Amino acid sequence: MEISVTINGTTHTHDVEPRTLLVHYIRDVVGLTGTNIGCDTSSCGACTIHINGESVKSCTVFAVQADGDDLLTIEGLAEGETLHPMQESFRQCHALQCGYCTPGMVMAAVSLLDENPDPTDREVRLGLEGNLCRCTGYHNIVKAVLHCAAGGEQ
Amino acid sequence: MIPAAFDYVRAGSASEAIAALAEHGDEAKLLAGGHSLIPLMRFRLARPAVVVDIGRLDDLKYIRDAGDHVAIGALTRHRDVETSELVANRAGLLGEVTSHVGDPQVRHRGTIGGAVAHGDPASDIPSALIALGATLVAAGPQGTREISVDDFFTGFLETALGDDELLTEVRIPATDGARWGFEKFNRRAQDWAIVGVSVVVRAGGEAGVGLVNMDSRPVRAAAVESAVAGGASAAEAAELAAVGCDPTEDLNASVEYRQHLARVLTRRALETAGL
Numbered sequence: 210m211e212i213s214v215t216i217n218g219t220t221h222t223h224d225v226e227p228r229t230l231l232v233h234y235i236r237d238v239v240g241l242t243g244t245n246i247g248c249d250t251s252s253c254g255a256c257t258i259h260i261n262g263e264s265v266k267s268c269t270v271f272a273v274q275a276d277g278d279d280l281l282t283i284e285g286l287a288e289g290e291t292l293h294p295m296q297e298s299f300r301q302c303h304a305l306q307c308g309y310c311t312p313g314m315v316m317a318a319v320s321l322l323d324e325n326p327d328p329t330d331r332e333v334r335l336g337l338e339g340n341l342c343r344c345t346g347y348h349n350i351v352k353a354v355l356h357c358a359a360g361g362e363q
Numbered sequence: 364m365i366p367a368a369f370d371y372v373r374a375g376s377a378s379e380a381i382a383a384l385a386e387h388g389d390e391a392k393l394l395a396g397g398h399s400l401i402p403l404m405r406f407r408l409a410r411p412a413v414v415v416d417i418g419r420l421d422d423l424k425y426i427r428d429a430g431d432h433v434a435i436g437a438l439t440r441h442r443d444v445e446t447s448e449l450v451a452n453r454a455g456l457l458g459e460v461t462s463h464v465g466d467p468q469v470r471h472r473g474t475i476g477g478a479v480a481h482g483d484p485a486s487d488i489p490s491a492l493i494a495l496g497a498t499l500v501a502a503g504p505q506g507t508r509e510i511s512v513d514d515f516f517t518g519f520l521e522t523a524l525g526d527d528e529l530l531t532e533v534r535i536p537a538t539d540g541a542r543w544g545f546e547k548f549n550r551r552a553q554d555w556a557i558v559g560v561s562v563v564v565r566a567g568g569e570a571g572v573g574l575v576n577m578d579s580r581p582v583r584a585a586a587v588e589s590a591v592a593g594g595a596s597a598a599e600a601a602e603l604a605a606v607g608c609d610p611t612e613d614l615n616a617s618v619e620y621r622q623h624l625a626r627v628l629t630r631r632a633l634e635t636a637g638l
Contacts, residue, residue, distance in 0.1 A: 210371060227371035227414065228404075249364060251402055252553065254468060263442075263471040269401045270472065273371055274394070274418055317468065324467075338552040339466025 212276040216241065217285025225272045232256045234272035235282060243283040243312050247341070254340030257313035257320075258282045264320035266339070283312035286319070295319050295357045304353035306344035314340050318354045327358055366404035373416045377502055377529055380417050385504050385527040387413045393529065394418065395438055395477035398469050399486075423476070423531055426450060432498075433535045437476025441465075444475055454535040456543035456563045460491040463545065466553045476530045479515075482522040482580065483555075487547065489516060489581035490561040492533065493573030494543075500532035507531065516580040540566035544635030546628040547575060550615065557615045558624035560584070560604070562632040564591070570600075570638070577608040577625050584608075587629060597638040601630035 213222040221239055229238075235258070236242050244267060247255030251269040258267045259281040286293040292300065295315050305311045314337065321328065321336035328336060333354045334347075342350060372391075374380035384391055392411035394400055395418055403409040417423075423438040426447045433454045435444065441461050444450055450458040464470055464478070464487050478488045479499065489512075492499075497512045501524055515523050524530060547559030559575030570591035572584040586603035605622035612618050 226368065228366045228368055230365070230401075230405075233365075250405070251398065251469070254466070257468055260471075264468045265471055266468045269398055271371075271394075271397065271401070273373075274397065274416060320471075321467065336467055339468045 210273055212273055214272075214275050214278055214280055216280045217282060227271060227273050229272045230268055231258075231270040231272045231275050232267040234275075235267060235280075238272075241282050241284050245309055245312055247309065247313070252341065253310070253313075254317055254337075255310050255313040257316040257340065259316060259320060262320075262323065264317045264339075281316075283316060286315065293319070294361050295322070295354070298353040298357035298361055299350075301361075302349050302353035302356050304346065304349040306342075306346045310340060310342045310344075314342065314350055318350075318357070321354065322358055328354070330355065364405045364407070366401070367407055367410045369404075369411055370413045371416065372413060374420065377417075377420060377423065377531060380415050380420070380529050381503060381527060383413070383415045384529065387415075389526045391415055391526075393480070395474045395480075396440065396472040397477075398465065398473040399477055399481040399483065417529070428453065429534070430537075432537055435475055435533045435535065437480075437530045437532060438474050439476075441470035441473045441475065441478070442467075445470060450535075453537040453539055454495060455538070455541065456495060456545065456561055457488075457491045457535055459543060460487050460545050460561055463487055463547060469553075475533055479533065480522060480524060480530045482516055482518075482520045484516075484519065484578060484580050484582075485555040485576040486581070487545075487556060487559055487561075487575055490559055490573035490575045491545070492535070493581055493583045494561040494563045494571035495535050495538060496571060497536070498534040499530060500534065501525075501528040502531045503528040509534075513583065516582075519579040521580070538563055538565055542635075542637040544632030546632045546635075548624050548628060558610075558621050558628060560625065560628045560632045562629070562636045564633070564636040564638055570633070570636070572604075572629065572632075574604070574608065574625060574629075577605065577610045577621060579609070579611070582608060584625075584629065587633075591633070591638065597630050597633035600638070601626050601633055604629035
């Protein structure tokens with residue numbers, strides 16, 4: 210089936226099998242490999258992207274379901290060489306260790322602040338409950354999200 | 364893992380979806396948000412030959428005040444139920460329970476109709492619908508019919524919906540002035556409940572209690588409700604939470620442990636609801 214999706218502002222049109230999962234489409238067909246596959250069972254959140262502005266686990270969506278939708282992946286977040294404020298906060302707060310969960314964590318965190326621009330520590334933890342960090346580096350991740358919400362000042 | 368191949372049909376209307384179901388019978392599955400169906404397909408526990416995508420039926424995405432009840436279109440996403448002021452004011456238990464479903468990403472995609480039609484005994488939302496005494500509306504080739512929540516869940520992942528029927532609306536009797544409690548116990552933040560319980564205590568003092576994962580289907584704790592009606596305290600009523608239930612044993616819990624959890628969680632939920 211032919212689908213047309215806009216990813217990071219560019220429209221892509223491809224013929225896909227209905228069973229193609231969105232994350233495989235993004236990585237293997239479009240070639241954007243910043244979105245990681247972790248658990249493959251919609252638990253870990255490594256594959257989190259935005260569909261029409263909201264965080265979604267792209268391993269649990271068929272590509273055909275996203276036909277006509279507006280997608281944002283980690284590659285689309287920065288403005289050229291200027292990191293998105295959330296990426297900059299992750300960098301400043303050292304909110305990553307191995308980095309595998311980071312693309313999904315950042316995308317989930319951006320969506321979280323879109324919905325709740327001034328969250329408490331607990332709201333950040335609840336808001337990121339769909340994302341697992343196997344380095345267990347949660348403390349600095351939460352710090353980074355709060356840092357970003359506060360405007361990124363030191 | 365990649366699901367087995369299937370034919371994809373995108374329904375443009377409820378009647379198109381019903382026609383596709385009528386044509387393909389039990390070979391077909393409806394796809395709404397996909398957060399129950401797609402994981403099953405990935406494990407190949409479900410292998411539908413035809414998937415009928417109803418995700419774009421925007422006329423089934425609504426939350427309306429219908430006087431004595433709140434009417435929620437089956438394709439309304441958990442996120443929209445969770446953040447609805449109308450639900451908060453007139454069916455508060457449902458808003459609370461919905462905010463505990465999965466995680467934010469899941470709630471951005473999953474729908475109330477999908478969660479209910481899936482018929483999973485470990486799902487949170489059915490327990491709220493039982494406590495609140497909801498009515499489900501189904502549309503089929505013969506027209507629409509209303510099904511009481513007490514007749515809806517018939518077995519493990521089985522409901523009263525026919526192969527050619529589409530769940531279109533969930534009706535929640537308004538519970539203005541009620542108090543409620545929801546408790547679930549799990550080992551990790553986003554896991555399915557090992558046991559959960561939804562409690563509403565209406566303004567007149569009448570209680571509704573629905574249990575998660577205490578049987579092969581979502582069930583009502585009728586003995587607890589009767590005890591509350593008879594003037595029992597939260598602790599006394601909660602002692603009866605596992606009466607009549609037939610929970611299963613699995614890696615997470617023995618039967619006895621589930622029965623214990625049901626009693627403890629029901630007491631806490633009743634207390635939260637002001638009993």
